[in-house]
Amino acid sequence: MEQDGKILLSVLVTKEEYCEAAAMKKEKLRSHIRPLLYGAGAVLILMGAAGIFFGRLIYLSIPAAVCLVIAGIALACYDGLIAPILDRAAAAREFAEKEDLHFATTYIFEDGSVRIKNGRVEGEIPLSLLTRWSEGPTLFTMEIGRELGMAIPKRLLLPEQTRTLQAMLETHAGSVKIN
Helix, strand or coil: CEECCEEEEEECCCHHHHHHHHHHHHHHHHHHHHHHHHHHHHHHHHHHHHHHHHHHHHCCCHHHHHHHHHHHHHHHHHHHHHHHHHHHHHHHHHHHHCHHHCCCEEEEEECCEEEEECCCCEEEEEHHHCCEEEECCCEEEEEECCCEEEEEEHHHCCHHHHHHHHHHHHHHHHHHECC
């Protein structure tokens, strides 16, 4: 519901929504090292292949060369196969640990601040205090330090409310956005 530039929401985030959004956020944070992983994997694969075919000339045994190839394949596949599984597992553990995600929470977003009320927390927080926030395809996530996290499912927002919330976050906490 939106009134006079305010967005009123009552939110209960599911574990699946949170895990998907957290995994996507970690993938965004890891995106700058992706070329390094692929490059290191390719180098190890090439060194291993050279060891398999020319091992005697470069003093590399076949078992050591095979280990280099396996390590290179693991590095090359890390970001696409291994990391998403680890990210979802970490997000599930984080969801279980963060009690504030288990409560139905009322959020009232006004220009520059958010009022929060649930069974554990009640108060008003300026959006400028956000330490990080991100927008995924299904969820807005916002964090204030290590203890307080907010997750707003987009399924609860109308398109104009989504744009209003984006504008508020960009205006008051744009510098801490995870792209």
